[in-house]
Amino acid sequence: MAERGRLPDPLELAALEDTAARYFHAKPERVAAAAGAETVIRLLPVLLGRVTVDIVGPTYGAHAEAWQAAFLAPMTIGQHQAEGSGADVLVIVNPNNPDGYTYTKAELTRILRKREAKGRWLVIDESFGECAPENTMTDVVSDRLIVLRSFGKFFGLAGVRLGFAIASPSFKASFRALTGDWPVCADAIAMGRQAYADIAWSETTLALLQGQAARLDEVLTSAGFEVKGGTCLFRLARHDRAHDWFWHLCRRGILTRPFDHTPNVLRFGLPHPEDFLRVQRALEAGL
Incomplete structure (x- = not known):
């Protein structure tokens, strides 16, 4: 302390x-x-x-x-x-x-x-x-x-x-x-x-985050998004109805990041493991 x-x-x-x-x-x-x-x-x-x-x-x-x-x-x-x-x-x-x-x-x-x-x-x-x-x-x-x-x-x-x-x-x-x-x-x-x-913690955490990012990519792809890039802490995904998805997710308490310069993409922060299922269900529910 x-x-x-x-x-x-x-x-x-x-x-x-x-x-x-x-x-x-x-x-x-x-x-x-x-x-x-x-x-x-x-x-x-x-x-x-x-x-x-x-x-x-x-x-x-x-x-x-x-x-x-x-x-x-x-x-x-x-x-x-x-x-x-x-x-x-x-x-x-x-x-x-x-x-x-x-x-x-x-x-x-x-x-x-x-x-x-x-x-x-x-x-x-x-x-x-x-x-x-x-x-x-x-x-x-x-x-x-x-x-x-x-x-x-x-x-x-x-x-x-x-x-x-x-x-x-x-x-x-x-x-x-x-x-x-x-x-x-x-x-x-x-x-x-x-x-x-704590170097060991950093190395272990990086591997876990990379695995969770790959898992989020699978869920986004299943929902019709095209993953365009990102890091192990966030993913950038494209969808022709990105604006509708933004509000769909907002209504379920899930905040993504839209962009004025590229209106058909959203940035998804990597969900906490305890919240991942809620994000997955919201995406699987569709528009």
Whole structure:
């Protein structure tokens, strides 16, 4: 249990970052804790300044919002345009939210080396990185690479508000200057240290989630959906009557995510095992 009657000790914060660094296979001096990956996203324009920005999309909307709030005009580019981006900053969400598109580590490394040579930044949001551990870039050392990681998604503790920036020591120092001496709360430090130290739990949980995602795909396919992608934490599925399915499921207390830019798809969060049967029955009932 965290000690809530005092401010977190700097040594406790350092211990969290050390534990997270081992989990990420990164160097501790490159790992900076934050109150969620969202905090890193919102502070990037402050830290990187007046730059041009390309964002591979469609993707998580907060990335564009952050740059727009800084009176910049980020451009959305396609997944196969990333390597040719000439912007000062290139933002890639990997695996992508909502379609789960994933660049391989080799592809990202090639993109990074080209950008390094021209003094350009590569920002990779790995909030769903646990779902594709073979492609993480957290162990790659580069002064032009910033990797974001989220605690809440894979560990199912979004309310803890814990995330990380993995970047150069100079970036970490600038970032810490903005977030202050207590960037995360005592509970986040305690939970993060325990969770990131339990590698066996992470490996077992990943295998379970992958199995549950495959099971959900079968149920969606039986209901007439075409599974278009996703990760082990969510699935993206297409149906010509996606709008009707959205309301059908809402009436049964099941919330999915529709998209204005692609109205014939829905994103399904992976149901908790106790809720899976209820989701399955709602899909089997049909429209």
